[in-house]
Amino acid sequence: MHKPLILGLSASLRNARSRKGGTRSISDEINEITDRETLEAYLEEQANIHLDQFKEAGRADGEPFDVLYRNLQRLGGQRGLSNSEIALAAALWGAKENGAEITHIPLPDHFPANGEPKNLDQLKKALRDADGIVLSTPVYFGDRGSLAQLLIDMIRDDKALQEEISGKVYAGIAVGAKRNGGQETTLIYAMMDMLNVGLLGVGNDSNTTSQYGGTGHAGDIGTMPKDTYGLNTSIGTGRRIASVTSQLVSAKSASLGDTPKFDFWVLQDRDSEAVSLVSPFAEKLGEKAQVRFHDLVQHAIRPCIACDICPTHVGPDSEYRCIIRKRDDGMVSEHNALIDTDIVIPVVYSTRDRTNLKSVYQQFMERTRYLRRGDYVFTDRLVVPLVIAEIGANEIMDIRLMTSFVRHHTVIGKPIVAYIHNGTLLNPEDVQAGLERARLEGARLAAGRLASVSANLAATQYQPVGYVLATAKDKETATISDREAAVRDRLKRQSEESQSRLVLSGGQ
Numbered sequence: 001m002h003k004p005l006i007l008g009l010s011a012s013l014r015n016a017r018s019r020k021g022g023t024r025s026i027s028d029e030i031n032e033i034t035d036r037e038t039l040e041a042y043l044e045e046q047a048n049i050h051l052d053q054f055k056e057a058g059r060a061d062g063e064p065f066d067v068l069y070r071n072l073q074r075l076g077g078q079r080g081l082s083n084s085e086i087a088l089a090a091a092l093w094g095a096k097e098n099g100a101e102i103t104h105i106p107l108p109d110h111f112p113a114n115g116e117p118k119n120l121d122q123l124k125k126a127l128r129d130a131d132g133i134v135l136s137t138p139v140y141f142g143d144r145g146s147l148a149q150l151l152i153d154m155i156r157d158d159k160a161l162q163e164e165i166s167g168k169v170y171a172g173i174a175v176g177a178k179r180n181g182g183q184e185t186t187l188i189y190a191m192m193d194m195l196n197v198g199l200l201g202v203g204n205d206s207n208t209t210s211q212y213g214g215t216g217h218a219g220d221i222g223t224m225p226k227d228t229y230g231l232n233t234s235i236g237t238g239r240r241i242a243s244v245t246s247q248l249v250s251a252k253s254a255s256l257g258d259t260p261k262f263d264f265w266v267l268q269d270r271d272s273e274a275v276s277l278v279s280p281f282a283e284k285l286g287e288k289a290q291v292r293f294h295d296l297v298q299h300a301i302r303p304c305i306a307c308d309i310c311p312t313h314v315g316p317d318s319e320y321r322c323i324i325r326k327r328d329d330g331m332v333s334e335h336n337a338l339i340d341t342d343i344v345i346p347v348v349y350s351t352r353d354r355t356n357l358k359s360v361y362q363q364f365m366e367r368t369r370y371l372r373r374g375d376y377v378f379t380d381r382l383v384v385p386l387v388i389a390e391i392g393a394n395e396i397m398d399i400r401l402m403t404s405f406v407r408h409h410t411v412i413g414k415p416i417v418a419y420i421h422n423g424t425l426l427n428p429e430d431v432q433a434g435l436e437r438a439r440l441e442g443a444r445l446a447a448g449r450l451a452s453v454s455a456n457l458a459a460t461q462y463q464p465v466g467y468v469l470a471t472a473k474d475k476e477t478a479t480i481s482d483r484e485a486a487v488r489d490r491l492k493r494q495s496e497e498s499q500s501r502l503v504l505s506g507g508q
């Protein structure tokens with residue numbers, strides 16, 4: 001089985017590195033590092049080199065920045081790392097440690113400051129060759145820098161490229177000077193754009209609590225190595241993309257013997273209009289998917305009470321473990337149906353006129369906390385938001401769905417937005433194509449996930465993804481043995497699922 005290839009793209013306008021003239025790349029250097037301590041020493045050293053380069057280029061003599069900038073370019077871009085390059089290097093290290101091959105391209109090599117793009121064919125080839133892409137950008141005005149924008153626009157302008165890179169995995173890193181400088185907005189917007197050109201999106205891994213990617217807090221040149229939290233989330237982002245891409249590599253020699261479990265979770269609707277609108281499209285998936293509708297708006301879903309013991313106890317996934325136990329509560333009755341899935345399509349009807357609109361969306365999201373903290377039950381499942389949006393409703397539900405679901409350690413697919421105007425669906429072909437894409441990608445991910453269970457079993461290395469339990473509770477002997485039982489249970493279920501559903505085709 002070949003290793004997945006992760007391409008790191010750095011989008012800093014004060015990039016230290018260039019690969020022009022075939023100079024040594026960040027990835028060559030990272031490949032030589034085998035422990036965290038050495039990584040940190042390397043990042044510190046590179047940060048200091050970059051700072052010294054600024055001093056040599058004229059900062060020490062008080063030269064204006066334009067002089068300094070020209071001098072820096074003459075230094076050749078072979079040493080040192082800018083802040084967002086440091087975070088990217090950390091992510092590439094995480095990916096490498098988690099079994100991936102890594103490579104790096106500095107975007108200024110292709111989008112120089114003179115505005116004339118260079119060798120875009122090389123950049124496009126690198127995107128095509130990679131299994132996963134990590135884009136690291138500085139935060140500018142709560143959003144990406146222009147180099148990241150140029151990359152995204154290049155992909156948007158090239159339909160053939162979009163098809164070729166469709167289904168590859170994307171993850172992001174953002175570094176900003178302020179603690180709340182917009183790292184998360186930057187990650188969320190970039191993720192939405194990458195999903196919309198056809199990539200699958202992941203955040204950072206469960207060890208770093210599964211958020212939107214790497215978040216660096218560093219402004220002055222040379223300061224990123226001090227931000228341990230930012231380095232951790234960046235490393236976690238690298239690990240996460242390596243894990244998902246390696247599952248997808250496994251999926252090249254495996255497939256589902258049955259069809260993917262394809263679940264519509266209806267979270268906001270008016271008089272079942274959303275269900276009626278989506279059903280004919282779902283029917284067209286025919287025999288190729290096990291389609292199930294969970295009409296959650298028909299249930300009472302009580303708000304979370306923000307208890308401090310969530311989940312109530314350590315136990316197998318099949319046990320409902322939320323403190324709210326009212327019998328008529330939708331989470332109680334639907335628990336087992338919800339967790340048995342390959343593809344989740346959360347459905348939200350977003351109307352201009354909210355008369356008779358029933359929404360359980362927010363309560364539902366809150367209440368899924370026990371499933372997240374009970375060891376990320378939805379790990380690696382594909383989630384494709386489906387928003388039926390009346391023109392002018394402007395609820396940005398596709399973004400909100402992505403933002404909440406990625407925190408379940410899922411893989412997010414291209415959102416489907418069904419536009420409605422005066423009662424007419426304007427883009428039925430997009431809805432059908434979106435569901436078909438979800439089916440194919442979800443089947444591929446499910447096969448990869450199940451194939452990786454067999455690989456993990458063989459290596460007897462399998463661990464559950466995180467277990468977020470309160471420290472005190474975690475140390476109790478009963479909790480430890482319960483946890484071991486829960487791990488065994490999940491492992492058993494996954495291996496049974498793998499044996500009954502997976503067809504291996506050898507090769508690779």
Ligand SMILES: Cc1cc2nc3c(=O)[nH]c(=O)nc-3n(C[C@H](O)[C@H](O)[C@H](O)COP(=O)(O)O)c2cc1C
Nearest residue numbers: 012082083084138139140141142176177178181218
């Ligand atoms: C035009 C511009 C806008 C910026 N806007 C923000 C911002 O909105 N939030 C923030 O936290 N930092 C902001 N910064 C600071 C950079 O994100 C920060 O210096 C970062 O470390 C740069 O990464 P680099 O060293 O890899 O280029 C801005 C910097 C520039 C030049």
